[in-house]
Structures are given as structure tokens and as C-alpha cells.
Amino acid sequence: xxxxxxxxxxxxxxxxxxxxKKFLYSDNEIFLRELVSNAVDAxxxxxxxxxxxxxxxxxxxxxxxxxxxxxxxxxxxxxxxLGMTAEEIKKYINQVAFSGASEFVEKFKDAKDAxxxxxxxxxxxxxAFMVADLVEIQTLSYQEGAEPARWVCDxxxxxxxxxxxxxxxxxxxxxxxxxxxxxxxxxxxxxxILDKYGKFLPVPIKFGTKTIQEPDGExxxxxxxxxxxxxxxxxxxxxxxxTKAPADLSDEDYLDFYKQLYPFSEDPLFWIHLNVxxxxxxxxxxxxxxxxxxxDMQRNKIKLFSRQVFITDEVKDIVPEFLMLLHGVIDSPxxxxxxxxxxxxxxxxxxxxxxxxxKKVADKLQELFxxxxxxxxxxxxxxxxxxxxxxxxxxxFYEKAKDFALLxxxxxxNYTLEEYRDKVKDIQTDKNGQLVYIYANDPSKQDSFIQxxxxxxxxxxxxxxxxxxxxxxxxxxxxxxxxxxxxxxxVASKLIxxxxxxxxxxxxxxxxxxxxxxxxxxxxxxxxxxxxGLNPDELPVTVTMDEFMRRMKDMAAMSGGxxxxxxxxxxxxxxxxxNHKLIGKIIAADNEEEQGLxxxxxxxxxxxxxxxxxxxxxxxxxxRSVELI
Numbered sequence: 255x256x257x258x259x260x261x262x263x264x265x266x267x268x269x270x271x272x273x274x275k276k277f278l279y280s281d282n283e284i285f286l287r288e289l290v291s292n293a294v295d296a297x298x299x300x301x302x303x304x305x306x307x308x309x310x311x312x313x314x315x316x317x318x319x320x321x322x323x324x325x326x327x328x329x330x331x332x333x334x335x336l337g338m339t340a341e342e343i344k345k346y347i348n349q350v351a352f353s354g355a356s357e358f359v360e361k362f363k364d365a366k367d368a369x370x371x372x373x374x375x376x377x378x379x380x381x382a383f384m385v386a387d388l389v390e391i392q393t394l395s396y397q398e399g400a401e402p403a404r405w406v407c408d409x410x411x412x413x414x415x416x417x418x419x420x421x422x423x424x425x426x427x428x429x430x431x432x433x434x435x436x437x438x439x440x441x442x443x444x445x446x447i448l449d450k451y452g453k454f455l456p457v458p459i460k461f462g463t464k465t466i467q468e469p470d471g472e473x474x475x476x477x478x479x480x481x482x483x484x485x486x487x488x489x490x491x492x493x494x495x496x497t498k499a500p501a502d503l504s505d506e507d508y509l510d511f512y513k514q515l516y517p518f519s520e521d522p523l524f525w526i527h528l529n530v531x532x533x534x535x536x537x538x539x540x541x542x543x544x545x546x547x548x549x550d551m552q553r554n555k556i557k558l559f560s561r562q563v564f565i566t567d568e569v570k571d572i573v574p575e576f577l578m579l580l581h582g583v584i585d586s587p588x589x590x591x592x593x594x595x596x597x598x599x600x601x602x603x604x605x606x607x608x609x610x611x612x613k614k615v616a617d618k619l620q621e622l623f624x625x626x627x628x629x630x631x632x633x634x635x636x637x638x639x640x641x642x643x644x645x646x647x648x649x650x651f652y653e654k655a656k657d658f659a660l661l662x663x664x665x666x667x668n669y670t671l672e673e674y675r676d677k678v679k680d681i682q683t684d685k686n687g688q689l690v691y692i693y694a695n696d697p698s699k700q701d702s703f704i705q706x707x708x709x710x711x712x713x714x715x716x717x718x719x720x721x722x723x724x725x726x727x728x729x730x731x732x733x734x735x736x737x738x739x740x741x742x743x744x745v746a747s748k749l750i751x752x753x754x755x756x757x758x759x760x761x762x763x764x765x766x767x768x769x770x771x772x773x774x775x776x777x778x779x780x781x782x783x784x785x786x787g788l789n790p791d792e793l794p795v796t797v798t799m800d801e802f803m804r805r806m807k808d809m810a811a812m813s814g815g816x817x818x819x820x821x822x823x824x825x826x827x828x829x830x831x832x833n834h835k836l837i838g839k840i841i842a843a844d845n846e847e848e849q850g851l852x853x854x855x856x857x858x859x860x861x862x863x864x865x866x867x868x869x870x871x872x873x874x875x876x877x878r879s880v881e882l883i
Contacts, residue, residue: 258415258416258417259340259414259415259416260412260413260414260415282381282384282385282435283438283447284381284451285381285382285384285385285386285429286320286329286331286438286444286447286448286451286452287447287451287452287563287564288378288379288381288382289331289378289379289381289382289427289429290318290320290331290448290451290452290455290459291378291455291563292378292379293318293331293332293333293335293425293427293457294318294333294455294456294457294459294563295335296333296335296336296337296424296425297316297317297318297333297334297335297457298316298335298456298457299335299336300313300334300335300336300396300423301313301316303336303396309336309396311396311423314334315334315458316334316457316458317333317334317457317458317460318331318332318333318455318457318458318459318460319331319332319333319459319460319461320444320448320459320460320461321461321462322439322441322444324439326430327430327431327436327439328428328429328430328431329385329386329428329429329431329438329439329444330426330427330428330429331426331427331429332424332425332426332427333424333425333426333457334422334423334424335423335424335425336395336396336423336424337393337394337395337396337400337420337423337424337425338391338393338395338403338425339395339397339400339401339403340401340403340415342395343391343393343403343405343415344415347379347391347405347413348413382427382429383409384435385429385431385432385435385438386409386429386430386431386432386435387408387409387430387431387432388406388407388408388409388429388430389406389407389409389427389428389429389430390404390405390406390427390428390430391403391404391405391406391425391426391427391428392404392418392419392420392425392426392428393405393418393420393424393425393426394418394420394421394422394423394424394425395423396423401417401418402417402418402419402420402421403415403416403417403418404416404417404418404419441461441462444461445461445489448461448489448490449489450564451563451564452489452490452563452564453489453490453491453564454490454491454492454494454559454562454564455490455492455562455563456492456493456497456561456562457492458486458488458490458492459488459489459490460486460487460488460489461487461489462487463484463485463486463487464484464485464486464487465482465483465484465485466482466483466485467480467481467482467483468480468481468483491514494511494562494583495507495508495511495539496527496528496537496538496539496583496585497537497562497585499529500527500529503527508525508539508541509521509522511539512525512541512581512582515557515581515582515583516555516581519543519581520543520544522541522542522543522544522581523541523542523543523544523633523636523637524541524542524618524622524633525539525540525541525542525582526539526540526614526615526618527539528540528584528610528611528614530610533603533606534586534588534603534606534607535586535587535588536584536585536586536588536607536610537584537585537586538582538583538584538585538586539582539583540556540577540580540581540582540583540584540611540615541580541581541582542580542636542637542640543555543579543580543581543636544636555567555579555580555581555582556569556573556578556580556581556582556583556584557582557583557584558572558583558584558585558586558589559583559584559585559586560585560586560587560589561585561587562585569584571604571608572584572586572589572604572607572608572611573608573611574608574611574612574644574647574648574651575643575647576640576643576644576646576647576648576651577611577612577615577640577644579639579640579643580615580640584611586607588603588607589603589604589607609650612644612648612650612651613650613654615640615644615651616651616654616655617654619637619641619655619658620654620657620658622658623657623658630658631660631668634660634662634668638659638660638662638719639719639720639721641655641658641659642659642719642721642722642725643721645659645725645728646721646724646725646728652728652732656671656732657670658670659671661674661715662715662716663713663714663715663716664694664697664704664714664715664716671733674691674715675689675733675736677713678691678712678713681711681712682712682713682750683750684750684751684752685751685752685753686751687735688735688736688737689733689735689736689737690736690737690738690739690749690750691715691729691736691737691738691739692707692712692713692714692715692738692739692740692741692749692750693714693715693716693717693722693726693738693739693740693741694714694715694716694717694718694740694741694742695717695718695722695740696718697716697718699864699865700740700741700742702793702863703741703742703746704741706745706746706792706793707741707746707749709746709789709791710746710747712746712749712750714741723805723808726738726805727805739801740801740804742798742799742864743798743799743800743801743804744798744800744801744827744829745786745788745792745796745798745829745831746792747786747788747789747792748786748829757787758785758786758787758832758833759787759832759833759838760785760832760837760841764832764841765785765832767841768785768830768832768837768840768841769783769784769785769830771840771846771849771850771853772795772828772830772853772857774850774853775850775853775854775857776828776854776857779823780823780824780825780826781797781826781828782825782826782827782828783828783830784827784828784829784830785830785832786829786830786831786832787831787832787833788829788831788832788833788834789831789833790831790833790834790835792831792834793831793834793859793860793863794830794831794834794836794837794856795828795829795830795831795856795857795859795860796828796829796831796860797826797827797828797829797857797860797861797864797866798826798827798829799824799825799826799827800825800827803825807824828857828860836852836856839852840852840853840856851878854878855875855878855879855882858871858875858878862875
């Protein structure tokens with residue numbers, strides 16, 4: 255019986271092919287992903303039928319082959335899967351693929367991203383017309399007595415079905431590449447695309463051959479000889495580690511896989527194997543890389559797969575924002591990939607997956623903390639950034655993380671939130687019952703302030719990562735009756751208001767006189783002089799910016815410097831230690847000029863300690879110091 259039929263693909267709207275080309279042109283390389291994925295599906299289906307006893311013929315070695323012929327300008331994708339009859343071609347290629355055509359045209363008039371479209375309406379096969387002006391199918395079904403069939407279409411709605419020439423089970427799709435797409439006839443380009451999308455497909459993908467060296471006995475001197483052998487170039491690993499059970503994998507396996515994904519990266523700190531089949535399917539491995547303070551360099555390192563086909567590394571909605579710094583792989587057939595981004599966020603599976611990943615990460619960190627606290631503390635420098643980011647941005651994560659988040663002080667000691675409260679509550683509670691945590695964000699610059707705080711037995715925390723500005727705010731909201739102050743926001747005795755303030759030895763009149771001398775010596779707006787009673791060992795002058803004011807300005811700077819606080823002029827407190835002998839010396843000085851000189855020198859020293867003395871003022875200070883010596 256000879257098959258011969260010509261027909262028209264029934265589409266009730268405008269011709270679909272120009273639409274495919276128009277929408278998908280920016281991402282036309284995915285034609286290869288779609289056609290190879292279809293071929294892999296066909297191979298897996300015949301394996302399933304054989305396993306169910308519905309196919310008893312020879313299976314052969316499962317294989318998908320991609321071949322390119324530069325002269326004929328064709329790319330051919332061949333599989334030994336289940337094949338199709340002429341009737342099935344009519345059904346699957348002509349009808350099913352277009353059953354959603356009118357909806358497709360309507361819905362995706364404004365689509366920007368190929369991933370929003372392909373596959374959603376069974377259009378995977380038709381992505382071939384993005385690069386080909388003629389597509390031919392040669393196929394032979396696995397069914398007994400089936401005859402080979404051929405289908406040809408030139409990218410219009412006309413098609414032709416005739417008898418085919420294929421003699422073995424399976425399908426080959428021949429693409430006659432159009433003039434604009436000849437870049438895809440390059441072997442190098444095709445291998446690059448296959449490597450990107452097909453690196454972990456579950457069926458071997460052959461792309462040409464390669465030469466390998468095999469042992470070939472020994473030479474006269476007894477040294478091993480090798481010979482060159484031509485062998486299939488299989489581009490993929492069919493059983494990547496995320497498809498295996500964690501019990502069957504060693505640390506070495508996980509590290510090897512990491513090197514495969516990120517060849518030039520340092521080894522990761524640890525990893526989490528994801529495996530869930532209810533209420534959604536998800537497998538994968540997420541790695542914690544070594545992250546210093548470079549947030550943006552790290553992103554887009556998680557690869558999303560669907561049944562081992564690479565889809566995208568844009569995983570913003572599936573993975574919680576704070577875990578975007580992780581590396582690795584997520585594979586789920588349940589993520590609605592081919593719908594626009596707004597659907598992706600609203601989809602209930604995406605929300606569940608997001609929560610699941612958050613929980614798994616929190617459980618893993620808790621387990622590491624409980625099992626090996628010392629090892630966990632050693633890694634804290636790298637993982638602290640994730641944990642703090644997560645605590646600030648995800649309520650559920652905060653609830654879990656408060657048990658394994660660490661606060662590190664300037665002596666490099668680590669405490670959980672609860673341990674730290676217990677450590678400092680007796681000494682660092684103010685007269686109103688408010689607990690005050692003191693922190694430094696630049697210990698080398700703030701050393702004199704840290705030493706002053708330590709002299710009063712206050713502990714100073716280290717808060718110097720990019721997220722700590724937000725983390726400090728967040729802790730204040732979360733911790734009961736607790737505030738945080740930067741160590742240089744006031745003189746040590748004023749950081750925590752107590753009832754035992756030292757009196758100044760100066761009389762009220764002397765204090766007024768000292769304030770006037772210093773006001774005149776500073777002679778700058780925004781500096782507010784105050785004479786206070788401090789320990790005689792403390793510095794004679796300390797310049798600080800109020801905690802609230804500085805924090806608001808920092809926040810404004812992070813968000814582009816705008817807003818009320820961003821535009822406010824800087825305002826500093828100048829604390830004069832009335833009990834310091836230099837102040838006595840200033841009062842006793844014979845003339846105003848000497849008083850002014852000493853006051854100016856003391857203020858410049860305070861500014862120098864804060865890194866605030868620059869330019870001409872610094873030059874003048876150095877000259878003055880030389881003269882005083």
C-alpha cells in the first residue's frame with residue numbers, strides 16, 4: 255500500500271510560522287533542545303513499553319544522534335525510539351501541535367522570551383522552522399506491520415505525507431537550514447548548544463566521532479604503546495548525580511560534579527541533596543560556595559532542568575532570593591516553565607518549592623551546627639552572609655536560623671543569639687532596662703573606641719559584611735528590649751546610659767569657657783561641643799556622629815542617597831573630657847592664642863583618629879605638630 259497525501263494544516267488564525275520566527279528569533283538555538291528532547295522522549299517511551307511487555311522486539315542500545323552536513327546545509331536528528339505511523343504523524347504533527355494555535359497567537363502576541371512559549375502548546379517540534387525553510391521527517395513505527403512514512407513541510411501551512419525509506423524503528427528529522435541560520439551548520443556551534451542543553455540528558459547523545467588513545471601492547475623496550483581509535487563522541491552524562499540516591503554517592507562524587515558544572519571555582523563548603531516526590535517532584539543538589547563580600551558576581555549559578563533537559567539559569571522565583579548565591583542544579587517537571595513570569599510566581603507549586611528549599615537549607619545548617627560546631631564556626635565567614643540575608647528577607651527562615659546564626663565579636667569569639675544575650679546582659683543593660691549591643695564595622699579604624707569600650711568590660715561585635723546594615727536594623731526589631739549602637743557613635747561611658755556618671759572637675763563657668771574656646775577653634779557648622787566628665791585616662795576630645803543619624807544617612811546612601819536624611823548636612827558631637835589634664839592646661843594657658851592652638855590640636859587629633867582629617871587641614875596639622883615638637 256502506498257501512502258500519498260497532501261493537505262493543509264488547519265489553522266483558523268493567521269499563519270503560525272512567521273509568528274514562531276518572529277517571537278522566537280532572539281532565542282533560536284532552542285530548536286536543538288526541543289528536537290533532541292523529543293527524540294529522547296521517543297527512546298524512553300519504547301523502553302517503557304518493553305518494560306511493560308507491550309513491545310517484544312529488539313531494543314538495541316538507546317541512542318539519539320545529531321549530524322550536520324555543511325554541503326547539503328542540513329542538520330539531522332535521529333533516534334531509535336518508538337517511531338510513528340502516517341496516522342500518528344497526522345495526529346501529532348499536524349493536529350495536536352496546532353490545537354492550541356489560536357490561543358497561542360492571542361496569548362503570546364507580546365511574548366519576549368522563547369521559554370514562555372515553546373512546549374506550552376506542543377510547539378516544540380515547530381521550533382525547527384526558526385532555522386529551517388524545509389523540514390522532513392522519516393519514521394518507522396515500532397508497531398507490527400507498520401510501514402515507513404515521510405512528512406515534508408516548507409514552513410507554509412502545506413504539508414505532504416508519502417511512503418518513507420526508513421528500514422529500522424525510530425525517527426529522523428532533517429532540517430534544511432535557511433540562509434539566516436547558517437551559523438548552526440558549524441560543528442563547534444552545535445556542540446556548544448548540545449553541551450548547554452543536553453549535557454545531562456538520560457539517553458546517550460552522539461555528535462560525530464572523536465579519536466581516543468587505547469593501549470596497544472608494548473614496544474621492544476617493554477614500554478606501553480597506544481593506538482588511535484575512532485569512537486562515538488557522546489556529549490552527555492546520562493545519570494548525573496541528582497538522579498541517584500545520596501547513599502550511593504561519596505563526597506568525591508559531589509565534588510567531581512561541582513567541577514563539571516563550574517570548572518574554575520574553588521571547592522564548595524558543603525552541599526544539600528534535594529529529593530522530594532510529594533506534593534511535587536523535585537530533585538537536585540545545591541552547593542554552598544565560598545562567598546566573600548562580592549554579592550553580584552555570584553548570581554545565576556543555579557541551573558534549572560526539567561527531566562534532565564537544561565531550561566534556564568534564571569531561577570529567581572523558584573529559589574528564595576537569599577539563596578540565589580548558591581550554586582548547583584534543580585530538576586523538576588512540575589515547574590510551569592513555558593508560561594510568562596507572572597504565572598511562574600503565582601503558581602502554587604513554585605511557592606511550595608520555594609518553601610521546601612528554604613526548609614531544607616535551614617535543616618542542613620542546623621544539622622551542621624549541632625554535629626560539628628567548631629567546623630561550623632570555621633565556615634561562618636562564608637555562610638554568615640547567606641544566613642543573615644535569609645533572616646532579613648524571610649520570616650520563616652529567621653525563625654529557624656535564630657538557633658544557628660552566630661554573632662562574632664572583635665576577639666573572634668562566636669555566640670548564638672541566646673548565648674550572646676546571656677553573656678552581656680549583666681554589664682550592658684542601661685538604667686532603663688534596655689540591653690545595648692555595641693558593634694564595630696571597621697575595627698582597624700575604630701580601634702581607640704573599641705579599646706575604650708573594652709576598658710569598661712563592654713563586648714564589641716563585628717558587623718562588617720555588606721548585609722550588616724540591614725541585619726542590625728532587623729535584630730533591633732526582633733530582639734526584646736535591645737538596641738544596637740556603633741562603638742564610635744558616642745564616648746564609651748555614654749554608649750550605655752548608667753546612673754554612675756563621673757562628674758567633671760570643672761566648674762560651670764570653666765565648662766562654659768572651655769566650650770567657647772573649642773567652638774572658636776573648630777569654627778565649622780555641624781559640630782556641637784559638649785563638656786562631659788569622663789575618666790582622666792580617656793582621650794581629651796572625641797568626635798562622634800549620633801547612631802540614629804548615621805544609620806539613616808547610611809541607609810539613604812545605599813538607596814542612592816536620596817530622601818530626607820540623604821540631603822541633611824552631617825552633624826557631629828564633640829565631647830570634651832573635662833577631667834583630662836590637657837583641658838586643665840588649656841584653662842591655665844596665658845593667652846587666647848595658646849588656648850586656641852592647643853584646642854585646635856586636640857580636635858584635629860580626634861578627627862585624625864576617625865579618619866576625618868584630610869586635605870589642607872591634614873597638612874596644617876602635620877606642620878603644627880612638627881613645630882610643637
